[in-house]
Amino acid sequence: MTGQAFFVLTALADGPRHGYGIVGEVADLSQGRVTLKIGSLYGVLERLAAEGLIEPDREEAHDGRLRRYYRLTRDGRRALGEEAELRAATAHVVRARLGLTGTQAAG
Amino acid sequence: MSSNLERRYRRVLRVLPGWYRQQWEQDMVAAFLDSWLTGEAEADEYITRAAGPGWSEVASVVGLAARLYLTSAATARRFAWGQAIRCAALAVALVQAARGLDILVRLVWGRHLFGWLPAPPANIVPGTPNGAVPAMVWYLVAYAWIVAFVLLILRHYRIAQAIAALAIVPDLVVVLQGQFTDRFAAFPIGPWAFWILINLTPVLAMSAFRRTAWPAPGRRWLLALPVGYVLIYVPLLVLQATGNFAWIPDFSGLYCLLVSLACLAHAHRAWSRRTSGSGIWSLTLILLAADAGAYRIASIPDYLHDPHLVAVCLAELVILAAAVALVAADAVRTLAGPPALPPVSAPGRKADGLVQEQTGHVVPAPAPAAGPR
Numbered sequence: 001m002t003g004q005a006f007f008v009l010t011a012l013a014d015g016p017r018h019g020y021g022i023v024g025e026v027a028d029l030s031q032g033r034v035t036l037k038i039g040s041l042y043g044v045l046e047r048l049a050a051e052g053l054i055e056p057d058r059e060e061a062h063d064g065r066l067r068r069y070y071r072l073t074r075d076g077r078r079a080l081g082e083e084a085e086l087r088a089a090t091a092h093v094v095r096a097r098l099g100l101t102g103t104q105a106a107g
Numbered sequence: 108m109s110s111n112l113e114r115r116y117r118r119v120l121r122v123l124p125g126w127y128r129q130q131w132e133q134d135m136v137a138a139f140l141d142s143w144l145t146g147e148a149e150a151d152e153y154i155t156r157a158a159g160p161g162w163s164e165v166a167s168v169v170g171l172a173a174r175l176y177l178t179s180a181a182t183a184r185r186f187a188w189g190q191a192i193r194c195a196a197l198a199v200a201l202v203q204a205a206r207g208l209d210i211l212v213r214l215v216w217g218r219h220l221f222g223w224l225p226a227p228p229a230n231i232v233p234g235t236p237n238g239a240v241p242a243m244v245w246y247l248v249a250y251a252w253i254v255a256f257v258l259l260i261l262r263h264y265r266i267a268q269a270i271a272a273l274a275i276v277p278d279l280v281v282v283l284q285g286q287f288t289d290r291f292a293a294f295p296i297g298p299w300a301f302w303i304l305i306n307l308t309p310v311l312a313m314s315a316f317r318r319t320a321w322p323a324p325g326r327r328w329l330l331a332l333p334v335g336y337v338l339i340y341v342p343l344l345v346l347q348a349t350g351n352f353a354w355i356p357d358f359s360g361l362y363c364l365l366v367s368l369a370c371l372a373h374a375h376r377a378w379s380r381r382t383s384g385s386g387i388w389s390l391t392l393i394l395l396a397a398d399a400g401a402y403r404i405a406s407i408p409d410y411l412h413d414p415h416l417v418a419v420c421l422a423e424l425v426i427l428a429a430a431v432a433l434v435a436a437d438a439v440r441t442l443a444g445p446p447a448l449p450p451v452s453a454p455g456r457k458a459d460g461l462v463q464e465q466t467g468h469v470v471p472a473p474a475p476a477a478g479p480r
Contacts, residue, residue, distance in 0.1 A: 046130075063146075065141075
């Protein structure tokens with residue numbers, strides 16, 4: 001799973017969001033380190049939808065435009081949970097090898 | 108009426124493939140405008156007149172277009188095949204595991220391990236091939252499939268595959284033993300076909316299970332084991348216990364009938380395509396039908412001494428072919444087309460009293476015509 005896909009799935013974890021809502025949430029989640037362009041976002045959304053990890057939730061009109069909301073599927077929720085565990089385990093190993101495990105506790 | 112900003116962005120989006128724009132363009136435009144507009148009329152009026160997509164935005168669309176042109180059809184096909192192979196491997200493992208459960212029940216019943224059960228009918232304990240492999244190993248092999256199936260569901264893929272690979276070794280020993288001692292000299296194809304198509308193929312297909320492959324099998328498959336046992340093997344046990352042996356199909360016939368019934372049950376979804384993933388199931392059934400059909404054909408020589416049984420085998424093949432025809436079109440569509448999103452609302456009419464014009468613009472819906480009360 002790519003970093004962008006991971007952030008997009010995380011942005012949808014607490015409820016459906018529309019395209020620009022996902023962009024904003026990803027920026028918040030990553031503390032500004034990941035800024036999705038619209039083209040990149042819809043590349044990620046298309047792949048996640050093809051893999052059955054997200055699906056359209058509803059469409060709402062806003063200022064004369066339609067916003068389509070997306071939500072996680074059950075598979076998407078499971079994939080995100082496993083990816084989070086994998087990343088946490090990997091981060092733990094890396095920190096241990098760098099000798100940083102105690103630093104965080106001290107800090 | 109669209110603004111300059113929207114027109115400029117739509118011009119950029121023209122580099123995307125037509126099928127993709129059909130599915131995603133409106134949404135991309137809405138998100139792009141959301142990213143620019145402030146909600147203040149004066150500022151927005153200036154932005155929509157003077158602004159346009161920046162170079163980084165254009166680059167992201169061009170990059171998306173390049174990826175779609177290069178990989179979309181192939182990606183969709185690869186995903187469909189991978190998922191269908193995983194489902195087919197699970198289905199065969201399920202049948203093998205249910206068979207293991209059947210052997211367990213027969214052993215427990217036949218050997219009076221539970222006194223409260225009624226007296227078992229004669230020959231209830233499953234027979235085992237005579238040869239180099241002791242009976243206990245055959246029973247362990249049957250139970251190993253149950254373990255392998257459960258481990259697949261729990262996503263211990265490599266352990267499940269290793270156990271299944273060990274479980275097919277005794278069958279191979281018997282086939283080789285028969286080959287070298289001329290036991291199967293007259294009709295050598297059937298035993299080999301069973302080992303290759305029913306044993307080896309699902310074990311190899313388990314290689315398609317990877318932690319990165321999604322969606323992973325759901326826990327509902329666990330429920331399929333007791334349900335499968337009750338629906339498949341309990342009726343066979345009843346037929347055997349009541350002496351109706353003529354109605355009991357051989358394993359190949361049973362396999363063909365099960366796949367045929369699954370095709371019939373899935374036909375409605377395949378035709379309507381209302382459920383996402385129906386094409387994957389159609390493709391899975393095609394794979395299973397190919398496996399079952401190949402084994403049925405390969406095992407016909409075992410029955411050449413009895414024209415009636417040959418006719419039964421051919422009838423099973425005809426039923427299988429007719430059932431597969433019901434889902435074949437859906438499977439072909441799945442392989443040919445790009446992945447499609449399920450619809451979220453009726454075409455043309457949208458939320459909050461707005462309708463979508465042919466141009467893609469959203470305008471207020473006309474008020475319903477007043478009529479006499």
